[in-house]
Amino acid sequence: MxxxxxxxxxxxxxxxxxxxxQHSFNLLGIVTIPTGWIGLEAFFVISGYLVAQSYARxxxxxxxKKRIFRIVPAFIAATLFTAFIIGPLVTTLNLGDxxxxxxxxxxxxxAFGHDWLPGVFENNPFPNAVNGSLWSLPIEFxxxxxxxxxxxxxxxxxxxxxLIYLATLAxxxxxxxxxxxxxxxPHFIFFSAGMALTQIQTNNRQALFAAGALAISxxxxxxxxxxxxxxxxxxxxxxxxxxxxxxxxNGAGDYSYGLYVFAFPIQxxxxxxxKPEQPLVLFALTMLIALPIAIVSWHALEKPxxxxxxxxxxx
Numbered sequence: 001m002x003x004x005x006x007x008x009x010x011x012x013x014x015x016x017x018x019x020x021x022q023h024s025f026n027l028l029g030i031v032t033i034p035t036g037w038i039g040l041e042a043f044f045v046i047s048g049y050l051v052a053q054s055y056a057r058x059x060x061x062x063x064x065k066k067r068i069f070r071i072v073p074a075f076i077a078a079t080l081f082t083a084f085i086i087g088p089l090v091t092t093l094n095l096g097d098x099x100x101x102x103x104x105x106x107x108x109x110x111a112f113g114h115d116w117l118p119g120v121f122e123n124n125p126f127p128n129a130v131n132g133s134l135w136s137l138p139i140e141f142x143x144x145x146x147x148x149x150x151x152x153x154x155x156x157x158x159x160x161x162x163l164i165y166l167a168t169l170a171x172x173x174x175x176x177x178x179x180x181x182x183x184x185x186p187h188f189i190f191f192s193a194g195m196a197l198t199q200i201q202t203n204n205r206q207a208l209f210a211a212g213a214l215a216i217s218x219x220x221x222x223x224x225x226x227x228x229x230x231x232x233x234x235x236x237x238x239x240x241x242x243x244x245x246x247x248x249x250n251g252a253g254d255y256s257y258g259l260y261v262f263a264f265p266i267q268x269x270x271x272x273x274x275k276p277e278q279p280l281v282l283f284a285l286t287m288l289i290a291l292p293i294a295i296v297s298w299h300a301l302e303k304p305x306x307x308x309x310x311x312x313x314x315x
Contacts, residue, residue: 006239006240006247007238007239007240007241007243007246007247008046008050008239009247009250009252009254009256010246010247010248010250011042011046011235011238011239011246012042012043012046012254012256012257013255013256013259014039014042015038015039015040015042015043015046015256016039016043016255016256016257016259016260016263017039017259017287018035018036018038018039018042019035019036019039019040019133019260019263020036020259020263020267020283020286020287020290021035021036021283022034022035022036022037022039023036023132023133023263023264023267024267024279024280024282024283024286025279026126027124027125027126027267027268027271027282028125028126028271028276028277028279028282029125029126030279032279034180037179037180038231040136040187041187041190041231042190042231042235043136043260044140044143044187044188044190044191044194045190045191045193045194045197045231045232045235045236046194046235046236046239047140047143047191047194048143048147048190048191048192048193048194048195048197049194049195049197049198049236049239050194051067051143051144051147051195052147052156052161052194052195052198053198054066055147055148055151055156056151056156056198059151059152063144063148064144064148065309066309067141067144069305069306069308069309070257070302070305070306071137071140071141071257073301073302073305074257074258074261074262074297074301074302075134075137075261076108077297077301078131078134078261078262078265079107079108079111079131079134080108081262081265082107082111082117082130082131082265083104083105083107083108083117084104086120086265086266086269087104087107087117087118087120089269090120090121090269090272090273091117091118091119091120092119092122093118093119097118098117098118098119101118103116103117103118104117104118107130111130111131111134112134112135112137112138115129115130115131115132115134115135116128116129116130117130121268121271121272123272124268124271124272125271126268126271129264129268130264130265130268131261131264131265132264133260133261133263133264134261134264135182136182136187139182139184139187142184143184143187143188143191146188147191147195150164150195156195157199158196158199158200161192161195161196161198161199162196162199162200164192164195164196165189165192165193165195165196168185168188168189168192169189169225169228169229171185172185172186172189173225179224189228190228190231190232193228193232193233194232194235194236197232197233197236202233202236202237202240203237204237206233206237207233207234207237207238210229210230210233210234210237211230211234213226213229213230214226214227214230214231214234253295253298253299253302253303254298254302254303255291255294255295255297255298256294257294257302258293258294258295258297258298258302259290259291259294262290262293262294262297263286263290266286266289266290266293267282267286267290270282270285270286270289
């Protein structure tokens with residue numbers, strides 16, 4: 001689906017911004033509404049929708065090559081940037097001790113399971129955490145594997161995809177799993193909903209009903225189950241609706257992923273160096289620094305990596 005015909009790029013950027021916004025509160029020790037969780041689940045819905053279409057176009061192992069070329073370059077850049085630029089600048093250790101520490105040297109390889117660097121951010125209100133956004137990437141890739149398996153079994157059809165989505169939702173609700181943690185099952189609800197919505201045509205009437213149901217549910221104990229049923233539909237409806245101002249980023253780059261993976265360590269660095277007290281100040285400073293880095297990451301790294309796949313011998 002060409003970017004010019006939809007709003008996916010703008011909504012991904014909005015989702016990443018929602019994550020940065022919530023972290024601007026959390027990293028100062030302040031609890032706020034879970035805009036980051038909402039943004040993350042929007043990412044999963046859009047990913048399920050677009051990646052399912054990608055698999056349908058090319059149901060081969062090249063599918064994984066495309067996913068790797070999309071995720072890995074910026075991830076490597078972000079972890080190297082954090083370990084070897086931010087780390088030496090803010091660590092409480094001397095430079096020699098820091099660089100000789102195995103955790104600093106191996107951080108790009110084990111950032112998922114060991115999100116800390118020696119002497120880094122020890123005295124921040126949210127101490128030691130270096131990049132609290134990276135935990136979702138293994139879950140994302142796990143979902144790619146599940147999607148590929150579903151496709152290999154011939155289940156990429158409307159009835160099966162809807163059944164998989166509803167079965168996942170029922171399982172999560174029945175087992176009382178937490179929705180806002182690192183458990184992959186709740187996030188797969190939204191990813192599988194995106195997959196199912198590739199087989200369903202959204203329309204304004206149903207979107208209005210979904211929005212009304214979601215709004216009413218916010219005053220009840222059932223808001224999260226209702227969100228699981230309505231939010232994915234609204235995300236895809238809004239992504240495919242013809243709204244000109246939401247397509248302003250279509251001619252630019254896809255900066256959402258770079259913003260997502262670079263923002264957290266930049267936020268922690270700002271907290272360490274400037275000690276802002278207001279979340280909105282931290283948010284504004286983060287966007288001023290992280291967005292240009294995300295733009296550079298897209299044009300210098302992410303886009304060239306994806307262009308490699310377009311070469312005749314790349315597949």
